[in-house]
Amino acid sequence: MLQLKDITKTYTTGEFTQVALNNVNLSFRKNEFVAILGPSGSGKTTCLNVIGGLDHYDSGDLIINGKSTKFFKNPEWDAYRNNSIGFIFQSYNLITHLSIIDNVEMGMTLSGVSAKLKHQKALEALERVGLKEHIHKKPNQLSGGQMQRVAIARALANNPDIILADEPTGALDTATSEQIMELIEEIAQDKLVIMVTHNAELAERYADRIVKFKDGHVVDDSNPYGSVINEFGYKLKKTSMSFSTALKLSGKNISKKMWRTILTAFASSIGIIGIALILSLSSGFQKQIDKFQRDALSEFPIIISQSAMNMDEESINKMRNNSLANQKEYTNEKKVFLYDPAETSIAHTNIFTEDYLDYIKAIDPSICNNIGYTRLVGMNLLRKINGEIKPVSMAIGINVASGGEMDMQTMSASMTNMTSMNGIGLTSYPETLGKSSESYLEKNYDLLAGSYPSDETGLVLVVDNQNRVDYNVLKNLGFTVDNVDSIDFEEIVGTELKLITNDDYYTETELGSFIPGNNYDTMYESKDSITLKITGIIRLKSSVSLGVLGNGIAYSDKLVQRITNNANKSEIVMAQREADYNVMTMEQLDEASKSAFLTYLGGNPTPFMIFLYPSSFEAKDAVLNYLNAYNIGKAEKDTIIYTDLASTITKMTSGIMNAITLVLIAFAAISLIVSLIMIGIITYISVLERTKEIGVLRALGARKKDISRVFNAETFIIGSCSGFLGITIAYLLTIPANIIIENMTDLPNVAQLNPLHALALVVISVILTLIGGTIPAKMAAKKDPVEALRTE
Template identity: 45%
Template sequence: MLRCENIIKDYPTSEEVVHALKGVSLSFRNNEFVSILGQSGCGKTTFLNIIGGLDHYTSGDLIINGKSTRNYKDKDWDTYRNHKIGFVFQSYNLITHQSVLSNVELALTLSGVGKEERKKRAIEALTKVGLKDQIYKKPTQLSGGQMQRVAIARAIVNNPDIILADEPTGALDSSTSIQIMEILKEISKDKLVIMVTHNPELAQKYSSRIIRLSDGEVISDSNPYNEFEELNNSQIDKKTSMSFKTALSLSLNNLMTKKARTILVSFAGSIGIIGIALILSLSNGVQSYIDSVESDTMTAYPIQIQSTTMDMTSMMEAMAGKEESSNEKREDNQIYTRSFVNDVLESIASSKQNNLEELKKYIESEQGKELRENTRAIEYSYGLNLNVYNEDTDSGLIQVSPNGLIDKLGMSDMVDLRSQFMAGTSDANEVWLQLPDSNTLKESEFELLEGSWPQNYNEVVIGVDSDNNITDYALYSLGLLNQDEVVDSYNKILQGDSNEIETTNNKKSYSYEELMNSKFKLVFNCDLFEKVNGIWIDQSDNEDYIKNVVKNAQEVKVVGIIRQKDNTMSSGMLGGIYYSSKMSDYVIEQCENSQIVKEQKENKDINIFTGNSFKSNEKLDFSSLTPQQQMQFASMSQEEMMAYMQTYNDNMNASYESNLKKMGVVNLDSPSQISLYAKDFDSKEALADCIEDYNDLQEENGNSNNVISYSDMVGMMISSVSSVVNMISYVLIGFVSISLVVSSIMIGIITYISVLERTKEIGILRSIGASKKDVSRVFNAETFIIGLTSGCMGIFITILLNIPISTIVASKTGVEHIAKLPWQGAIILILISLVLTLIAGLIPSKYASKKDPVEALRTE
């Protein structure tokens, strides 16, 4: 049946040619158990791969059923592997995202066996190896011995003539190895089993023939083939072929193991489709929409001047690639450097401190009269963080402000980084917010639904959006919903569990009375520090201490419900608690009069948390403690001592100003931010001129340090709208077209990554007879699924977006149903998505089909 004639296999390298096999000549019977022994590197596995058609000999001949294979093409080898060979590998080589049953069925699928027959024969094969009750499990849910039995079932399911086993017991314990050998011995009664092994004991016990190799040559054969024995001259079966349905199934199962990535890639691929679909939907109304919102946008957002600012204009120009034109003569055959990184770094480094104390004096002086006349409100912020807790929740004691939910979700570092880069953005995560001081501004943004506005420092109101909605984010943050529930759901998502998030206590609606019954506790910054034996210790991380402080803290009552007005441009309000400036003033006053603040102010050169001067940054050294300090530590508990050491190390490099800030001390003359609310579009321009006049005045007086630098982001964006409006449709179409190309390239890259991830799977498919076209078809099927998903997702999202867009446009322009996508356009866009993704996947799929199966199987 199988004969090797003078098989030679050479592997050329950069330095020499490695002779793996040196003229091996062997013949095998139709049914026998052959063990091939030899040291590592003697050519055993290479010989096995050549017999199995995974690797090809350099010279000689492999004769199958009396037919030479010298003229075999790739498709002939594929057919030979699928119908005549069954592989059993040491590392099992199962496709992990397929079930046990699907792994065994795969070879039958390539043979064109029908679905019902496929399942029947696969179950029969699994029953033979004792795994009938495990057919719907994934390989990762099985033991090593069970996985090897699945590999054997896959090898015999197509009723091949030859079973090739490469170290089938190498990764198994002794008892499991015996089970596998018994199965192989049983199979050898009517099939040829050739096994490569390092275990001579197992070979002697179970094999009917032992062949030993050394340095690529046969050195012994315990039961050589008799040349007069007849060969079975049966013909090779029909060609193998994988249906596109099977390829889709393989790819879909693989994609489902990476649901999050698949959804993100599909969404990214759908962005271009969404853009074009929106242009088709909004082509008749986009100009009117822009015109209607321009004026409101310019007046709705204030000019915000922070104490620390950077030149965002220069940064945006650097990122956009704008630079002054150079008169330098340039050669056509030269490449020149354009500054980008340095420009961005210079913009960041150019951030400066604004003297807002001086600006506040100017605004309130006679000289600032014109500036005041062009504003409808001026708001001052002082960067005061209020400490607010809710002790009556399902999650126990929670911190409402600063938002403790952010810490529970592990997002505090990300929020801190964002707030450092873009001042003011951290407020978007808070649900404990201050009402505007200006009644004009307050009444223009909100209306009172129930109760009253805050009159005292311990009174607050709950805010909802213009549709009487309050987000579950706000409810979780305030402790009105169980925080543990959302934290658990978030952790499940991070772990890849895509099961639908279930909530058990999320009401659909609340009565005014229910919300107004909420109560909170206000804790001062200075109360977070405790003096133990004359030493101040930061107890903010001491849960028991905090609980006691909260228990005795000032109670805060909800006295009213307010709603965001419809005409407010700052849409997307999350909802939350709003307090008045009276609460801030009360907290500032209490902190100012606290013992710890007084002590620090009386000792301006001494860091009260370390006992050293602010200039000293020496670490705590117990060997150098004074007798008095040693007595203080001796009377401390271990927990108190650890808390003090933590406080000492955290404040080792602190300054007098940073200590006061940590204690909640605020200088009302020096705000951290000034917000100027313009009366209208023209007033916004006038305010910019007023700030420029103030800067000129400071320069004339020799006070250049008082010059104000700020970035009016909204003004910067809107200032260029008028020049874009006439070209908006063309710009959008061009932009979206580019995004389609970029999305296609991205999908091609993702498909290439998938090829790398599924390299072993490629080797497995080739080992059971899949052709290069079949492998290519698998990855084309993957891009087909992503393309179809991207297109459908893009159309679905567009349809959803058209609902609010039509409502908004109708409310602004009076034009009804302005955003409606024609069904013909939807079908065409889905087809475009399919075509582009298939094109993008051609190169990766071609690359996958050309992978060497032997190398692919070695991939881990």
């Protein structure tokens, strides 16, 4: 038989094919059936391997219709095998996991024949070899003769120029051999058939021409031809395998190893399951946190206070320039810089100008529903109790029920408490902006008795969830609380108070000081006094997590504004403006104390604090942008700084949750690395199992990249199955996880798998498996097709 090194040149010209063997030229007509004989039992490589392996051996030129192949590249050899050569192998070399019609179609698939046409040609080829009724069977369901007929049909289907038959009857019995030889003889009527055989009798019986070899030399040629004329213009049609074809090949191969594939996919999905569960719990808990924050923190106002605050220069610059609000500058220096925080800290005091107050009032109601003010203005109150008129009091600014009369010390403590926000206990309820049908009280507080206030003269009593209130609140209003543990609603609702003007309430002494008067009847009946009434009792709604009103008496800011308007030109206020001492106690006052006392008397209408209530948690950012916009271009002393407690709490909780999630994902990701290695091993095993298939595909004209694509398709299928399996299992596991969590924490549906997370994890699974299978796939592509075909 022939060795690869024996083939030096082959020429295909018109109706002739010429093979040069050690410079001995042999010419064949295209319709000749030629048998090439060698010593029986030599065990050397057959002529089949010449065509299958020419791209691996430097054995001279192959001239195809006048075109030299000296500089052919691998894809061109692949195209030549596909376009011009049809192989009939001794051992059939059918792809066992494909049906026989898929086997026959494979060569045409590689040459780009349409699905409809290749199916039609495959049926015609199978009908020609008598197997049309077996088209859906697998090779292992056929006899040896039938499998050889499939191999012949595959060789014919793509209409090649030459049919190469390597011992086509070597594995068949005598009767079947004769049937196959008769079929090959029929094919030789319109094709050049070159058959390599040891069987001289078979060659003598069927061949038109017999070329005999011995020790690599031609020893006999039964019908030699003369020289041939070269023709030019021969073109090759490039071969290719689509990814869908590669998926089909790999899918059918995988289906034969279903349980191994399922176990591999499950093992690979463990990391995906872990990460999916972590993300489900993380996103679920984050949603619960966000919901709680929206419920609880949506009522957290943005606070703007006149009190001094220590802030670093960077924070002030952020508020002065909105463009810097979300930016931080980082240094690239390899040094640690030392600084004294005291030197960079600035004691800043907000100055509320009329311009700024008007700017706040002009805020868009769609982003800010309510505005509240805290004005530390005292109230001169009287109440008729059992026919006797007595002075009473209630908290101002914040509820300080146990303090009795609001003196300077109590007022100072109130400011401290409000500034630090140790408790939200405002006495003035926010004003509703825009055309909302519901007031702030109606939206956030249930009415237990009476009615909501209809104007600024209406007061409400705020109680806690157990209807409790500090006894001092009612005691200071003149109610009898000794030896009493409760008071009926109707005894409180409808209670009237008289708000007395400064001029009626304070009397100037001969020494020029002012003292509260004691003629309460006259004050009470004065035409300038204002009647206040407790219209209702309210309680925070169960759906609202945080209330801003303290338990006690709450009133409208409009009432305080009315007080300041009346008090602005009162005698005590005008006297205090001119004096540098307390006009009541005659003690010297510094500027801060004088301003505070003047505010208490109603001589300063500027609010001490402003509270902005965003319309929603999401609208808070728009409110902050609005506040920042005021500071753009302002001098440092004119900058207004605010406090956003909700943002601070949100960033802290989300940061903790993100850190926990990242740590857990890092641990779960280790299993993904293990999966990647395992996929590489499984793909390598598949390469070893499918080595002969690689040789068959290469002989049919598949390129190296097509072989690589076949195994990439296999890892793609495994990766996709792994991803979807992992996501499915993780989703199912969220059901018992939610039941357990709800029983332990009363939080329903915490574990929620985000569809985007699920999709991302499937993509990650596919990418990792493709990476894991890359090296084995490249190894498969580099396999020698001749060696691959020899593999059993």
